[in-house]
Amino acid sequence: MKYLGMIILMVALSNTFCQDSPDLSKVTHRPPTVAGAFYPANADTIKKWINEYLSPDEPLEIKGDIIGLVVPHAGYVYSGWVAGKAYRELKDRKYDAVIVISPSHTKAFRGASVFKGDAYVTPLGIAKVDLELSKEIAIVFPDVKFSMDGHSWTEGRSEHALEVQIPFLQIVQSGTPIVPIVMGTQDFETTDELVKAIVKSVKKLNRKVLLVASSDLSHFHNQKQAEKIDSPLVEAFSKLDYFKMAMNLYQDKWEACGGAPITVVMSVAEQLGANSAHSFLYATSATSPYTATDSSRVVGYFSGALYNDNSGQLKILPELNEKDKKVIMDYAKKSVRSTVLNTSIDIDEKQFSDRLNDEYAAFVTLKEEGMLRGCMGQTFTTSSLLNSVIEAGRLAASRDPRFSPVSEKELDKLEYEVTILSRMKKILNPEEIEIGRDGVYLRMENSGALFLPQVAPEQKWNRTELLENLCRKARLPMDAYKSTKAELYVFQAMIID
Incomplete structure (x- = not known):
């Protein structure tokens, strides 16, 4: 009977985790698909490696409330030590859920896919999904959907960018449920919808969440070129300038395979209270102390945190005499x-x-x-x-x-x-606009328009008149700013006349 029980269990697991096209509508646990390739297949080895990456003897760098992290997703021997610099800061911190957002390297699909299963599985065990929060996020916009897109392991190569984060979380946030999200498209519309869906859902359910963006930076340049390409992106992160980052990624001036996950996490983190950003480490595959690649062809890695330091806002304008x-x-x-x-x-x-x-x-x-x-x-x-x-x-x-x-x-x-402009700050409610203080930028589909802060007082406009005239300037209907497709940004300015 003992052996019969083992045989039955093995058959059951085979039916659930087999690579031979199981019925995904019935699968609730995603099996480990890149264990043994991107990270060890042995649980004890995973623990040993990650605990070393976490540098337990070094002091922590962040004292404020951490709301978001950016971490790389290459094989652990290349970038695990960079990710560890961020994950180590989660020691003794408590969250209701961790939202992990990655790009899709393996499957093309429209929008963002919120994992519809019950758990991600690694050699360390089961990482349960916060299904209530996942479903809430997936009902706000049609293109932010509850699905297996990007999470599947039956359609050729499986996505690694999200899975490689799970073992770190199982160690530093043991037992905390996750919300796995894969972005199939990284355009402005998908990014905006995912930001709005997450913020709305987290606030509705009153969850204290940690957001994790999974991304590498530039690919396959030499060491010097990689540093030149990546350093402005890291600086923009440190200044919480997700607008500038998104625009430079869109124009292919900067590189990050998970650029949209980074800007989503930055935007959401700010909406949830982050007012500071900190860069832990920038490195490349050629500088790994574990397995270094040739410096003529490297991949850039970066880890950072978004947090509330309880001391006010970032410096937003220059100090000029x-x-x-x-x-x-x-x-x-x-x-x-x-x-x-x-x-x-x-x-x-x-x-x-x-x-x-x-x-x-x-x-x-x-x-x-x-x-x-x-x-x-x-x-x-x-x-x-x-x-x-x-x-x-x-x-x-x-x-x-x-x-x-x-x-x-x-x-x-x-x-x-x-007029010297501060960074653009995303707002989700037009009521946040303060006449006389804020300039406003509207973007919707292929249209956009901007008014400087001094325009509304000069024209004696109230907030509604400002927004209606902004829509007219963008050649949109006067109430277009109310659309869920409209993006609003505010900025402050220094005026020299």
Whole structure:
């Protein structure tokens, strides 16, 4: 009878975990699919490796409430030690659930897939799913669905990016249920819908959650190139600038296979109270102390945390003195003049303060006899503040589609205003907009429009009038801002006139 029982158990497990196309509608536990490849298949070895990565003898770095993590997902011998720098910070912290978000490397599908099973299984055992929270997230938008897409192990190569995070969580958050989510598309719409679905569901169910974004960074450049590509992304993370990160990823200037999971976790974490970001470690596959690859072809890895430090907000605008402001205004004028006269500008940034070399977007507004003559700029930048102002001046003088280019005879009549922008902060409720303090950027499908903070007071608009005129500027219906497809961002500004 003893052997008969073992045979029955083996048959049952075979029917459940077999690679030969089980009925996924009946499978409730996802088996380990990359154990023995990306991480050890032996439970004792997993524990040994992870405990070493967690560096138990080193002091912790974060004292505030950790709400989100970003960790890599390569094989443990390459990136496990980088992930460990983040996971070690979870010691003695308690959460109701951990939401893990990864990209899909193996299956193409629209939207995001919230795992519809009961558990993920690794050699360490079962990691139960918070089904109530999972189902709640999956009912908000059609493209954020309760499904097996991206979680399956029967359609060729199985997804590793999410699974490799589970053993870490089983050790540092033992018994805490998970919500596994795989993103099939990483466009703005999917990202926005997933952010809104998670925030709404977490608040509705009053869950204290940890969010984990699974992503590697640049792929297959040499060590020097990888560092050059990845360092701006890490800096944007440290400044909580998910808008800038998303735009640079969209334009293929930066690389991260899980770029959208990172920006989702950053956005949600801020909505849930995070006001600070910390970078633990950047490394590459060539710098692993366990198994290093050739430095001519590396993959970038990064770990970081999003948290509430109970000390206020990040610095959002530069600290400029009167000399700095004069330099900025002088170069705004030089830029307009050189554009109109088709001459060049000589710039020696070394003679200016370092504050002018910080990265900030800017707008230049031109008026003639009190009437608007041009206003152009950027919503984000990878250039210095001074270069942003010069570029904005050039655009305002020649590229504002509402006006003809400025002529030479107008130069002496122009009035100038320079607006320096903070990062864009996502809001989920228009009531958060404060007239006079906030500029607003609206994005919806292929349309977008922006108003600087000074526009609404100048026009004597209330919040509703501001939003309606913003929709009109974007050539959308006047109530488009109410749509679930509309994205709203606010920003603050420093005005120099």
